[in-house]
Ligand SMILES: CC(C)=CCC/C(C)=C/CC/C(C)=C/CC/C(C)=C/COP(=O)(O)OP(=O)(O)O
Ligand SMILES: O=P(O)(O)OC[C@@H](O)CO
């Protein structure tokens with residue numbers, strides 16, 4: 001089926017213009033129904049939330065399609081991008097899919113195996129495919145992604161290794177990069193690493209993991225992240241997304257003026 005490239009254009013425009021974007025990671029296993037997060041979502045959408053990322057390391061509830069269609073019917077304009085821990089989380093109702101290859105690891109199943117299994121299904125769907133080099137970084141504790149993926153994260157003090165990994169990914173044709181300290185990380189991806197990767201690749205850079213206050217989000221944006229992902233932080237503090245979006249709106253406005 002012919003694919004649109006609306007999401008690709010949107011994400012690429014953030015990298016080329018410098019306008020920052022925010023994605024809210026909704027983990028379907030953590031919410032029973034849209035009602036639980038609707039107030040927060042409504043507020044975030046009104047403040048210009050750019051994307052919903054949807055997924056988790058381990059999703060055991062078979063309710064994804066209904067949750068996605070509920071969100072779509074209430075908020076038709078907000079793109080829903082699957083961020084799956086495995087192909088079992090695929091939904092044809094989403095707008096896009098982070099087609100993540102876990103390039104910081106050496107687990108063949110997560111580098112190419114799952115991808116082969118889902119490719120024919122993707123080809124028949126209208127879901128936009130976003131080829132993403134996913135790099136797991138040591139975030140000071142072992143997180144679900146570390147455990148489920150059974151991979152060794154990039155060491156925090158080795159930005160050169162992250163750069164080499166991202167360059168290899170871009171030579172392989174990956175078009176987006178995601179530096180992730182893991183969900184609920186104690187320490188976000190180090191700013192030196194973000195800066196180094198951003199300096200060496202042209203592709204849009206997504207950063208997430210452990211961003212649970214505005215100060216951390218600012219540091220990540222200031223050092224080169226184009227899209228910031230917030231999951232646990234928004235679950236623990238329902239005001240965080242609004243705070244971040246208000247900050248990003250001012251930041252993006254200042255870019256327009258200068
Ligand atoms: C390409 C396709 C369709 C599938 C392969 C997917 C791959 C390569 C996954 C590898 C890495 C992985 C396990 C990613 C997990 C994604 C994710 C959404 C993590 C964040 O949420 P949780 O880790 O569930 O957070 P909590 O522990 O806080 O629930
Ligand atoms: O839940 P948090 O810590 O915000 O992390 C989001 C995401 O980057 C994890 O894969």
Ligand SMILES: [Mg+2]
Pocket residue numbers: 027029055056057058144
């Ligand atoms: Mg989870």
